[in-house]
Amino acid sequence: MLEARALMVFYENMLALNNVSIACGEDQIVGVFGANSAGKSTLMYTLSGIIEDIKKKEEMAGGERITVMGTLLYRGRDIMGLSPSRRAKAGIILCPERRRIFTESSVIENLRIGGYLASGSQARETLEYVFKIFPALARLKKRVGGFLSGGEQQMLAIGRSLMAQPRLLLLDEPLMGLSPLIQATLVRATREIRDERGISIIVTEQYARPVLPIVNHAFILENGSAVLEGTREDLMNNPDVRSAYFGV
Amino acid sequence: MEIFIYGFINSISLALIALGFALVYGISRIPNFAHGALYVVCGFITWSFVRSLELNYPLSIILAMISTGIIGGLIYLFILIRVRGMAISEIIASYAIGLAILEGLRWRGFKGMTYTLPTFKEGSLMLAGTPVDYHRLIVVGVGVCIVAFLWIFTHHTKVGLGLRAMAQDERAALMLGIDSDRMAVVAMGFGSMLAGLAAVLLLPLGNIVVEAGYNVLLLAIAVCIVGGLGSWVGAVMAAFLIGFAQILTVVYIGPHFQMVVALLAIILTLILRPSGLFGRQKELEERV
Numbered sequence: 001m002l003e004a005r006a007l008m009v010f011y012e013n014m015l016a017l018n019n020v021s022i023a024c025g026e027d028q029i030v031g032v033f034g035a036n037s038a039g040k041s042t043l044m045y046t047l048s049g050i051i052e053d054i055k056k057k058e059e060m061a062g063g064e065r066i067t068v069m070g071t072l073l074y075r076g077r078d079i080m081g082l083s084p085s086r087r088a089k090a091g092i093i094l095c096p097e098r099r100r101i102f103t104e105s106s107v108i109e110n111l112r113i114g115g116y117l118a119s120g121s122q123a124r125e126t127l128e129y130v131f132k133i134f135p136a137l138a139r140l141k142k143r144v145g146g147f148l149s150g151g152e153q154q155m156l157a158i159g160r161s162l163m164a165q166p167r168l169l170l171l172d173e174p175l176m177g178l179s180p181l182i183q184a185t186l187v188r189a190t191r192e193i194r195d196e197r198g199i200s201i202i203v204t205e206q207y208a209r210p211v212l213p214i215v216n217h218a219f220i221l222e223n224g225s226a227v228l229e230g231t232r233e234d235l236m237n238n239p240d241v242r243s244a245y246f247g248v
Numbered sequence: 249m250e251i252f253i254y255g256f257i258n259s260i261s262l263a264l265i266a267l268g269f270a271l272v273y274g275i276s277r278i279p280n281f282a283h284g285a286l287y288v289v290c291g292f293i294t295w296s297f298v299r300s301l302e303l304n305y306p307l308s309i310i311l312a313m314i315s316t317g318i319i320g321g322l323i324y325l326f327i328l329i330r331v332r333g334m335a336i337s338e339i340i341a342s343y344a345i346g347l348a349i350l351e352g353l354r355w356r357g358f359k360g361m362t363y364t365l366p367t368f369k370e371g372s373l374m375l376a377g378t379p380v381d382y383h384r385l386i387v388v389g390v391g392v393c394i395v396a397f398l399w400i401f402t403h404h405t406k407v408g409l410g411l412r413a414m415a416q417d418e419r420a421a422l423m424l425g426i427d428s429d430r431m432a433v434v435a436m437g438f439g440s441m442l443a444g445l446a447a448v449l450l451l452p453l454g455n456i457v458v459e460a461g462y463n464v465l466l467l468a469i470a471v472c473i474v475g476g477l478g479s480w481v482g483a484v485m486a487a488f489l490i491g492f493a494q495i496l497t498v499v500y501i502g503p504h505f506q507m508v509v510a511l512l513a514i515i516l517t518l519i520l521r522p523s524g525l526f527g528r529q530k531e532l533e534e535r536v
Contacts, residue, residue, distance in 0.1 A: 053422055057333055088425030100420040102413055109403070113413040116406060117425040164424045 001026050001200045002047065002092075002168055007070035009042050009051065016042040018225040020070075024168065024202050029194050029214050032204040033245050034221030040204040041097050043221070044172045047072070047202070048094035049084035074168070089117060091167030095174065099157040103146030107137055110145050110156055114163030122165055129197070130159035133189045151182035158186070162193065169193070171203040175210055183210045190214060208245040212236070220245070250378045251495055257384050259491025260391035261450055265464050266471035266483045267398065268442030274478040275415045276432035278328055278338050282320075282346035283443050284465030289349060290316040290444030291456040295363050305366065313444040320440025321433050328436070329429065350461045363456040365448070387449045394445065395484055402480075411435055415478065463507070470510035474517045476524025485525060489513070 002024045009017040017039045024030040034040050045051040046068060055066040072080045079087055102110050111130060115123035131138040134155040140148065148156060154174055161169055171190065175183045191214045194201055205211050208218070218235050220228040228241065235241050265287070272280045290312050297308030323345055331337035372381035402408040413421040414431050422428055443464075451460070471490055475482030494509045517524060 048423060050419065050422060053419065053428075060330065061333055083427075084422045085425050085427040088423065093425075094423045096420065096423060100417050100423075102416040102420065104416055105412065109409065109412075113409045113421075113426075114424050116410050116413070160424065 001028070001075065002202070003071075003073045004047065005071040005073075007043070007046055007072070008068070009039075009046055010065075010067040012064050016224055017046065018223075020221070020224070020226045022202075022219050022226060022229075023217075024200050025216075026200060027194060027198055028216045029190065029201045029203060031208065031211055031215035031218035032202060032221060033206070033208040033218060034204070035206060038221040039224040040206075040221060041172055042224075044094055044097075044170050044202075044204060048092055048170055049079070049082055049087040050094065052081065053084055088164060091165065092170065093161045093164045093166035093168070094170040095157050095161040095172065097172040097176070099150075099153045101145045101148075101153050101156050101160065104144065106142050106144055107148070107156055108141045110160050111137075111163050114160035117164050123163060126163050126165070130162055133192055134159055151178050151185075154178060154182070154186060155189075158189065158193075162197075162199075166199055169199050169201045171201060173204055173206065175205060175207075180210075187211055187214055208235070208241075212246070249376045251492075251499055253375055253378050253380060255492040255495040257380075257388055258495050259488040260388050261446075262467060262471055262491045263395065263484050263487035264387075264391050264442070264446040264449060266468045266475075266487055267394070267480065268439040268446070269468040270472050270475070270478065270480050270483040271398075271442060272435055272439035273472065274480060275411050275435035276324075276332070277478070278324075278332065278432070278436070279335075279342065279469075279477075280320075280436070280439060281339055281343035281465060282323060282349065283439075283468050284461035284463070285346035285349035286316055286320055286440045286443040287447045287464045288353065288456065288458060288461040289319065290447040291365070291451040291460075292353060292358055292363070294365060294448055294451075295456055298365065309448045312448065313441050316444035316447075317437040317441035320443075321437035323440075324433050324436035329432070332432070346461065346465065350458050354458045358456075359458060364454075365452040365456065367452045383452060390445075390449055394442070398480065407431075407434065466507075467510055470514050472524075474513050474524060476526040479524065479526040482524055482526025486513075489525075 004023070005021050007017050007020045008015070020039070020043060022030070022032065032040055032043060045054065051066065051068055055068070058064045058066055070080070071078065074090065074092060079090070102113060105113065111127055115126065118126060136152060137155055137159060140152060145153070145156065158171070158174065174186055178186070187210055190201060190203065193199055203211055203215070212232060215232055217231055218229065219226050220241065228238070269280055269283045272278055293315050294308050294312040297303045297311055298305055327341055327345060328338065331341050367383040368386050369382040372379045402412050410421065410426045410431055411434070413424070413426055414428055418428050471483055471486045474490060475486030490510055490513050493513070494506050497505050497509050
């Protein structure tokens with residue numbers, strides 16, 4: 001599905017991603033774990049192409065010089081340098097860190113905006129599906145986005161991303177700051193999305209434990225480099241990983 | 249009654265003038281200081297079509313509005329896109345374009361009182377004892393329709409929703425596949441068309457003069473600042489506030505003070521409530 005080889009991202013001279021190679025196969029959930037500033041969000045921006053937009057804006061304003069290097073293959077096609085909207089059209093949708101929902105629009109409007117790339121029938125069908133996996137949203141249809149709780153906002157953000165008809169969904173820290181109960185709901189929904197919609201998912205988290213049960217494969221980022229990778233079992237059995245990311 | 253009727257007409261005119269500016273700012277965060285110039289340009293294009301090419305009037309109006317929209321889009325595509333995100337450069341660039349257009353027109357000899365457009369319908373009728381000409385009634389009708397149309401457009405069409413998404417969080421919109429540059433071109437073209445629409449509706453009430461460009465820009469900015477920059481609802485509300493204030497000033501103080509109202513409104517708003525009447529967005533950000 002997606003294969004990134006030797007990704008390097010510089011902000012001026014600061015190395016944000018150092019020689020990171022990750023891959024995500026069809027119908028897989030891949031976890032990327034790492035502490036704050038390990039490069040998780042930069043990785044997500046690089047995969048989704050948002051980095052190209054940041055780069056362009058910085059260039060225009062004469063700010064930081066951002067350099068992106070490496071190969072990025074999506075369904076056999078090189079997508080390095082492609083604009084974020086083109087990548088979104090190809091099916092790579094990022095559900096960003098801190099959710100970034102449209103705070104002045106209602107829940108239903110947020111979802112309809114998410115359906116910008118979808119056809120009418122796709123949008124209707126997906127909307128129903130979103131309300132099925134997140135029944136809470138159906139009850140809050142008319143509520144303005146800014147007045148939702150963190151958990152509701154995260155459901156909305158995931159729902160909104162689904163509306164854009166992803167083939168590869170990038171979830172950037174979906175569980176951050178949420179209660180264990182909501183976390184469990186979201187993790188279950190994530191697995192359902194993969195199973196029922198056939199969407200491949202890459203999910204990042206600081207704390208691996210809640211998502212680990214659903215990932216097929218995982219990578220661990222440290223200071224911008226992928227220091228470790230393996231299947232769920234590999235990571236579980238690694239004593240360093242256990243102490244650092246599972247809190248065991 | 250007179251005050252009410254003319255206040256209403258004046259308010260709708262102001263709303264028409266300001267909506268284009270509010271739309272462009274709301275979506276691409278570009279303060280389009282060429283707004284007044286586009287207004288005058290549309291007037292002159294219409295005039296040229298009607299008087300020089302002798303096309304029929306409604307057709308010329310439509311063609312002129314489309315051309316103005318295209319001009320606006322091109323201005324964005326070739327000039328403003330390069331300074332996007334740098335507030336001061338955006339103001340300088342768009343104001344320079346506006347100046348170049350207006351003074352260019354003046355230099356080519358478009359000045360004096362000779363340029364007029366015919367009103368849509370001659371004559372007037374009595375409305376509760378006050379004479380109102382048909383043209384002003386048409387202005388009000390179209391103005392109300394445009395406000396309603398904009399509401400429907402931004403709430404129920406894909407492009408409209410995309411525009412609003414961009415206005416709220418450009419990067420989040422990008423993640424959903426909404427092409428921000430294309431949307432900004434659409435917004436700018438659309439905003440320019442609205443400036444053109446205001447021009448073809450309001451210019452027949454007077455002469456087409458270059459100076460109108462500066463006045464229109466000032467009024468548009470006043471309305472948008474009072475209403476809260478980027479808020480369309482706020483712009484309409486502020487148009488009514490300033491519109492009625494202007495008419496009251498004309499009646500009770502004197503017609504010379506009409507322009508002072510707009511400027512005073514800017515100053516008062518900036519002192520009392522810098523984010524404007526409906527600048528909710530900013531307040532929310534500050535609270536969080």
